Amino acid sequence: MQLEVRGIDKRFGEHQVLKNVSFSAQSGQALGLLGRNGAGKTTTIRIIMQVFGADAGEILVDGVPIRQARVRIGYLPEERGLYPKKQILEQMVYLGVLRGMRAKQARAAALAWLKRLEMDAFATKALDTLSKGNQQKVQLAATLMHDPEIVILDEPFSGLDPVNAQLLKDVVGELLAAGKVVLFSSHQMSYVEEFCENIAILNGGHIVLGGNLRQIKRGYDRSTVLIQSPELARLEDYLKQNAQGLVLESRTMGEALACRLPGAQDKARLLALLAQSGLEVDGFAVYEPTLNDIFVQYTEEGL
Numbered sequence: 001m002q003l004e005v006r007g008i009d010k011r012f013g014e015h016q017v018l019k020n021v022s023f024s025a026q027s028g029q030a031l032g033l034l035g036r037n038g039a040g041k042t043t044t045i046r047i048i049m050q051v052f053g054a055d056a057g058e059i060l061v062d063g064v065p066i067r068q069a070r071v072r073i074g075y076l077p078e079e080r081g082l083y084p085k086k087q088i089l090e091q092m093v094y095l096g097v098l099r100g101m102r103a104k105q106a107r108a109a110a111l112a113w114l115k116r117l118e119m120d121a122f123a124t125k126a127l128d129t130l131s132k133g134n135q136q137k138v139q140l141a142a143t144l145m146h147d148p149e150i151v152i153l154d155e156p157f158s159g160l161d162p163v164n165a166q167l168l169k170d171v172v173g174e175l176l177a178a179g180k181v182v183l184f185s186s187h188q189m190s191y192v193e194e195f196c197e198n199i200a201i202l203n204g205g206h207i208v209l210g211g212n213l214r215q216i217k218r219g220y221d222r223s224t225v226l227i228q229s230p231e232l233a234r235l236e237d238y239l240k241q242n243a244q245g246l247v248l249e250s251r252t253m254g255e256a257l258a259c260r261l262p263g264a265q266d267k268a269r270l271l272a273l274l275a276q277s278g279l280e281v282d283g284f285a286v287y288e289p290t291l292n293d294i295f296v297q298y299t300e301e302g303l
């Protein structure tokens with residue numbers, strides 16, 4: 001399945017929030033929708049969810065307008081939607097029925113998801129008696145109980161401790177393995193980096209960068225290498241003595257020395273020099289920008 005956002009414009013009064021926004025997400029691959037506060041991520045998601053329409057453009061599922069595609073969508077909104085005072089299982093069954101499930105089927109699915117998220121012991125409690133992270137897991141169970149083909153998660157990790165964050169990562173992995181389209185909006189770049197194959201960065205109403213994250217990273221200059229060594233000071237000295245013209249600049253980065261070379265093809269020469277040096281080397285890799293570096297580069301101006 002392919003979800004395609006094509007040429008979307010959206011204006012609120014005088015404010016043009018989205019301008020010709022296009023990207024697409026595929027089954028089995030997570031897409032990270034990124035942008036600074038106010039960039040238009042939620043607006044884009046609301047248009048996909050048909051909360052309101054776009055001024056121009058269309059949302060297609062396998063080439064068919066989403067309204068006609070009759071596709072199941074699960075949306076975990078940033079401002080969570082369940083009733084705080086109501087019993088968890090009861091309202092999940094109600095939600096399932098609203099989405100077209102039979103009550104019995106909705107009950108079974110709700111219980112199965114609560115169990116998968118280690119929340120079954122809380123099924124008969126009111127939502128607001130739970131901790132923030134546990135409420136979050138219930139919201140996720142409610143998002144997934146009708147087996148949506150498209151899953152949209154807005155800041156799903158907020159409030160989760162590391163153990164629950166891992167549980168959510170495992171669940172997202174299972175959704176992707178089952179061929180779901182997963183759209184993920186977050187400011188936590190490390191999570192996006194971990195499981196989004198594709199990204200779309202919104203800035204100033206436009207998609208300023210989109211595509212496969214690996215390919216985007218490979219498109220960056222590859223002439224800086226990171227050398228890991230337990231004897232960084234000696235390594236630095238050695239390179240100063242022996243690598244003039246080869247290492248143009250060096251600086252320590254944590255446990256490694258980052259060395260800028262004249263070109264990507266000069267890596268083999270540096271490796272040969274290291275082999276001769278007798279120094280202990282634990283790792284040698286091309287330095288790649290983090291998603292955080294890329295995000296800052298593409299969004300620091302123009303909001």
Ligand SMILES: Nc1ncnc2c1ncn2[C@@H]1O[C@H](COP(=O)(O)OP(=O)(O)OP(=O)(O)O)[C@@H](O)[C@H]1O
Nearest residue numbers: 012015017035036037038039040041042043044078
């Ligand atoms: N219903 C509305 N009426 C008027 N303006 C709106 C409305 N909804 C959103 N906006 C404006 O559209 C812009 C984009 O908002 P949106 O909520 O889509 O951003 P976002 O990228 O999700 O931000 P955040 O990361 O802070 O959640 C903002 O300037 C916001 O004020």
